[in-house]
Amino acid sequence: MKNNRQKQINRLNRMLIYVILIFFSVVSLLPLYWVFSTSMQLDHYQDIDMERPVSYVDSNPPKMYPMGFKLYFEHWKEAREAEKVGDSELAEHHRGMMSHIIDNTFYTFKSLFTNHDIGRWFINSLYIAVIVTFGILLFDSMAGYVLAKKRFPGRDVIFWIIISTMMIPGQVTLVPMFIMIRDLGLMDTHWALILPDLSMVFGVFLMRQYMYSIPDELIEAAKIDGASEWKTYWKVVLPLAKPGLAALGIFTFMNVWNSFLWPIIVLNSAELHTLPVGLKTLQDANLASFKLLMSGAALAAIPMIVIFLIFQRYFVKGLTLGGVKE
Amino acid sequence: MDGSEALKEEIQPNRKENKKVHEPNKRNIWQEMKKNYASYLFLTPKLILFTMFIAIPVIWALVLSFQEYRVTESNIFVGLQNYIASFESTMFKKALWNTFRFTIVTVPFNIISALIIASLIFPLGKLSQNFFRSAFYLPTVTSMVIIAMVWRWMYNYDFGLFNHILGWAGIESVNWLGQSNSALWALIIMQCLIPFGVGIIMYLASMGAISKNLYEAATIDGAGPIKQWLYITIPLLKPTTLYLVILSTIGSFQVFTQIIMMTGGGPDGATETLVHLIYKTGFRDFDFGLAAAQSVILFGIILIFSVIQFRMLRHDD
Structure with a gap:
């Protein structure tokens, strides 16, 4: 009896936990859902029985999902009915409405590519993030490797100096870096983003932590086999550091992809914008076109969401690696 | 752990020499640096970037905070005025x-x-x-x-x-x-x-x-x-x-x-x-x-x- 009651209480507890967690995850995901929902909401939609076009984007009460999906399905059903009874004119009408709905649902996405150059921003963001990620992986693993595995005069001093700057907020260097980039003639170029990003030091710390886990014996064995320092690093150390590299790579990519404050300071030309900068100019110029803004936000959000879902375990790994204390 | 330490000693005969680094002997440090030149080369790319885009800007920011910045003429020190x-x-x-x-x-x-x-x-x-x-x-x-x-x-x-x-x-x-x-x-x-x-x-x-x-x-x-x-x-x-x-x-x-x-x-x-x-x-x-x-x-x-x-x-x- 008692055991049975205990079981019931346990099951109840479990249910309660799920209810609470589902509620919180809905709250946490609602804004993202609202981005996608608004981006595909019907805007200036007009059916045959309507006097003037309606917009579901700012209707009251708000439509909680893209109305186009529902209306498309309805017209599709009616078109089939009409075909069944042989009323080809009516079927034609419904087919026309279907394509009207499709156009209306996705027209802002099209406009982002044709009128706002979002494709360009995407490519800029992508290639900058890729260059910085690979540069960081190479330089930081080289530095982390010798800082963890070699003994040489000055090693600890160098490490200490690099690490102590990790506490300095990036805003401190904004003004001097602005003057420097301007005097180097790099203002409004992508070099102004790539060079400072390549100098981030977090990866040195993370790589050094990771390199400690590589057995000294393997490095020594390579040396005995006559491998040069570079070959040892390239052929022995790097392959063993792959999980650490993956974690660092993903975090670097995410940071660069999402970086905002510095890019809005140094980038002016629209064709050089990265996605976050482009989104800001989009918002500044189209404050009231919610559908357009949310379409831009949706397109910009998709790549990071996809990357996160694919490489999830490396995100977890990178977070826990970075947090490990010595 | 002790076993691997012993192994390291065996395959790394110069380890004892490394310990001398900590002794205040200038010639030894110079030799150590020369012998480890590869390690410094490995650090070089990051160190150059770090110096250029972090170390110098940080120090520069400190200096600038005591200056009034003029675009045309040279900057003048104004002490704590900005603060x-x-x-x-x-x-x-x-x-x-x-x-x-x-x-x-x-x-x-x-x-x-x-x-x-x-x-x-x-x-x-x-x-x-x-x-x-x-x-x-x-x-x-x-x-x-x-x-x-x-x-x-x-x-x-x-x-x-x-x-x-x-x-x-x-x-x-x-x-x-x-x-x-x-x-x-x-x-x-x-x-x-x-x-x-x-x-x-x-x-x-x-x-x-x-x-x-x-x-x-x-x-x-x-x-x-x-x-x-x-x-x-x-x-x-x-x-x-x-x-x-x-x-x-x-x-x-x-x-x-x-x-x-x-x-x-x-x-x-x-x-x-x-x-x-x-x-x-x-x-x-x-x-x-x-x-x-x-x-x-x-x-x-x-x-x-x-x-x-x-x-x-x-x-x-």
Whole structure:
């Protein structure tokens, strides 16, 4: 009896936990859902029985999902009915409405590519993030490797100096870096983003932590086999550091992809914008076109969401690696 | 461990020589440096970038903060004038106070909610664990620019989601971002409702590292799950908590993206924050000296908090 009651209480507890967690995850995901929902909401939609076009984007009460999906399905059903009874004119009408709905649902996405150059921003963001990620992986693993595995005069001093700057907020260097980039003639170029990003030091710390886990014996064995320092690093150390590299790579990519404050300071030309900068100019110029803004936000959000879902375990790994204390 | 140490001694006969590095013998150090030239080469690319884009700018910022920056002529040293001007300006004081209020509410809220959510996720099966972890971490990988854009839209006075929801409950619409007594609170509420994904993942990892024996012993002693949570889980998670507190405090002091995307510091400075003010001083008014001083003050505040934090961390070990 008692055991049975205990079981019931346990099951109840479990249910309660799920209810609470589902509620919180809905709250946490609602804004993202609202981005996608608004981006595909019907805007200036007009059916045959309507006097003037309606917009579901700012209707009251708000439509909680893209109305186009529902209306498309309805017209599709009616078109089939009409075909069944042989009323080809009516079927034609419904087919026309279907394509009207499709156009209306996705027209802002099209406009982002044709009128706002979002494709360009995407490519800029992508290639900058890729260059910085690979540069960081190479330089930081080289530095982390010798800082963890070699003994040489000055090693600890160098490490200490690099690490102590990790506490300095990036805003401190904004003004001097602005003057420097301007005097180097790099203002409004992508070099102004790539060079400072390549100098981030977090990866040195993370790589050094990771390199400690590589057995000294393997490095020594390579040396005995006559491998040069570079070959040892390239052929022995790097392959063993792959999980650490993956974690660092993903975090670097995410940071660069999402970086905002510095890019809005140094980038002016629209064709050089990265996605976050482009989104800001989009918002500044189209404050009231919610559908357009949310379409831009949706397109910009998709790549990071996809990357996160694919490489999830490396995100977890990178977070826990970075947090490990010595 | 002893075995591998011995092995290292065997295959690395010059190890004993390495120890001489610590002796104050100049010739030996020079020789050591020459012998390890490859290590220095490995460090060179990062060191050049670090010097150019971090070390020099940091020192330069300090120098600039004591200067009045002139574009045409050379800069002149003005002593502490930029610092005095900062603390005398009402906008700076407002920014300081707003940043402080933002931090003092959001950091504890985010950390406590991350701890509670992680505690609820931890006992679940692997599949549900993964699902909820992703659900709570997804907003963290999304750019704050995107999050700010949609929150601005949800806070919209006429058509925003929140005012519609309030309308269903019969409550009058609120001009969330448009009036000075609610704008900062709107931003604080937003920050509280964005899950602290990093915190949840770190807590989950740390919970996995707590020995099960402790809980078994507590169960035998008759402690219920809540007591176990209060007296075992929370104390043992303390290092993680402290790490997260400092991480999110630093992040919170640097709040910027929401401000520029949602309010621009307004209305009437009600949402002005330190970093947004630095941005405005430096790159709208081009008062580089003053902006540098403000950023050094920001660093000072963060440093004070960090030192307190590191003290507590060390005390724990």
